Amino acid sequence: MGNAESNAYQNHLSRFLPEEQSDIDGLFDTLSGSSGSSGAKNSKAAKKTVTLAALQAHTREPLPEAMTARLYNGMKSIDLPGKSAGLSEQIAKEQFVIFMSNLLKGNADEKISIIMRMIAKTGGALKGKQIQEFTEDLITSVVHVLSYRKELKGWSLENTRDSSSGVKALASELLSELKLPDGTKPVGSQLLETSFDQSVIEDWVYRVPQISVFLSVVIRQGLHVLHSLPDQTNDILNLVPHCRGIKGRGVGSLFDIPAIIYINSHLPAEMQHKWQLLFSSRLHGESFSQLCAHIVNKGPCIVIIRDLDGFIFGGFASHSWEVKPQFQGDNSCFLFSVSPTLAVYTYTGYNDHYMYLNHGQQTMPNGLGMGGQHGYFGLWIDSDYGKGHSKAKPRCTTYNSPQLSAKEDFILDAMEVWAVGDAPESAGKKGKKSILDVDPQAQALLEMAGKSRQSEGLREPMEEEEGDDDEN
Numbered sequence: 001m002g003n004a005e006s007n008a009y010q011n012h013l014s015r016f017l018p019e020e021q022s023d024i025d026g027l028f029d030t031l032s033g034s035s036g037s038s039g040a041k042n043s044k045a046a047k048k049t050v051t052l053a054a055l056q057a058h059t060r061e062p063l064p065e066a067m068t069a070r071l072y073n074g075m076k077s078i079d080l081p082g083k084s085a086g087l088s089e090q091i092a093k094e095q096f097v098i099f100m101s102n103l104l105k106g107n108a109d110e111k112i113s114i115i116m117r118m119i120a121k122t123g124g125a126l127k128g129k130q131i132q133e134f135t136e137d138l139i140t141s142v143v144h145v146l147s148y149r150k151e152l153k154g155w156s157l158e159n160t161r162d163s164s165s166g167v168k169a170l171a172s173e174l175l176s177e178l179k180l181p182d183g184t185k186p187v188g189s190q191l192l193e194t195s196f197d198q199s200v201i202e203d204w205v206y207r208v209p210q211i212s213v214f215l216s217v218v219i220r221q222g223l224h225v226l227h228s229l230p231d232q233t234n235d236i237l238n239l240v241p242h243c244r245g246i247k248g249r250g251v252g253s254l255f256d257i258p259a260i261i262y263i264n265s266h267l268p269a270e271m272q273h274k275w276q277l278l279f280s281s282r283l284h285g286e287s288f289s290q291l292c293a294h295i296v297n298k299g300p301c302i303v304i305i306r307d308l309d310g311f312i313f314g315g316f317a318s319h320s321w322e323v324k325p326q327f328q329g330d331n332s333c334f335l336f337s338v339s340p341t342l343a344v345y346t347y348t349g350y351n352d353h354y355m356y357l358n359h360g361q362q363t364m365p366n367g368l369g370m371g372g373q374h375g376y377f378g379l380w381i382d383s384d385y386g387k388g389h390s391k392a393k394p395r396c397t398t399y400n401s402p403q404l405s406a407k408e409d410f411i412l413d414a415m416e417v418w419a420v421g422d423a424p425e426s427a428g429k430k431g432k433k434s435i436l437d438v439d440p441q442a443q444a445l446l447e448m449a450g451k452s453r454q455s456e457g458l459r460e461p462m463e464e465e466e467g468d469d470d471e472n
Contacts, residue, residue, distance in 0.1 A: 146257075159247070169340070313337045371398035
């Protein structure tokens with residue numbers, strides 16, 4: 001190994017802690033041993049190589065075959081001093097270490113040449129369709145490997161919506177950030193036929209952090225290397241939140257795994273580690289008072305709705321819901337769409353109509369709303385449960401969201417509310433209140449009408465859900 005080659009190799013190696021270097025050495029030895037190319041026992045470790053067949057054998061179950069081939073092409077593309085990249089069909093130790101170093105520890109500039117070759121092994125400008133295929137492969141691989149390694153933290157492919165449409169929706173959303181040098185963003189069929197050079201794709205990788213995070217997950221979990229070491233950043237540790245409250249209850253979430261990953265990444269960092277199911281119309285019944293009873297004073301929440309046309313959408317409420325005739329929340333609230341498109345719509349600064357919940361009053365609208373204004377919400381669930389609207393001509397003033405439902409006035413098919421992050425102290429015993437506890441006027445009206453408090457027997461302590469959902 002020449003001095004220049006040795007120095008470059010050592011610089012890459014020095015990015016890893018001693019225990020990380022040991023982990024990488026162990027993986028390379030395993031791969032090169034199974035490739036049968038290690039030669040005589042006294043040959044130097046640096047002379048060992050890894051073949052595509054060895055990589056495929058190692059990742060046959062944890063990774064889809066297409067992603068294994070992309071990883072191999074990425075490793076093979078690394079140019080070593082004095083050698084022509086890509087001529088050898090086998091991966092040298094230096095190439096293996098530099099690949100790990102650049103993709104796991106490098107910046108966008110260091111990653112881009114490898115990613116270009118992972119997208120297309122021929123190099124050169126790339127078509128949007130090739131980038132789309134790579135992005136869909138990458139997301140599919142993340143879902144697959146996390147499921148295989150039992151790292152979905154209580155979520156599963158069985159208790160969530162089918163991931164295949166979610167993969168395409170998330171890929172489409174990430175690709176929408178591809179921007180040509182003149183600032184234009186091609187869309188639809190135009191995007192698929194457009195050619196993008198390396199500088200454009202590097203800019204995209206820099207601005208879309210999910211690409212680097214997903215690659216890191218695929219490498220760590222797919223190759224089973226550096227997956228348990230402490231250098232993992234929160235965006236990897238909290239890629240998927242712990243799921244509470246759905247296990248063994250016979251219902252699947254309206255979310256798919258790619259949507260959970262994407263929506264979770266937009267939450268405040270301190271709320272990304274856990275989601276707790278508070279309300280499901282399929283578990284708790286189609287009742288506005290039941291909805292309120294389960295979500296009031298429970299901390300920040302995600303509301304997700306499916307209308308009768310199959311559109312799925314919702315919003316993040318940054319504060320505990322309170323029943324009152326005023327708007328509440330702050331500018332970290334947002335609206336989102338899951339299907340047919342995946343997108344997040346954030347605060348515009350136009351007004352402070354973030355979130356609204358009212359019940360049992362004659363003078364103000366009764367229902368749950370986010371964004372816009374009374375009678376013209378970005379998202380509205382009427383207290384006459386089952387009815388709602390999403391009005392935006394052309395956009396919701398608070399969140400710049402389009403109409404989220406298939407029809408402006410929609411019929412609710414299903415609804416869930418998830419508490420995110422740690423429950424506030426008030427959500428302990430004192431917080432387990434019915435809407436009738438919160439709103440004495442509503443209680444009095446029911447008593448005058450001779451109706452009992454039917455929600456009394458339906459209260460569910462949050463503690464019973466804790467710790468039960470972390471196995472897949």
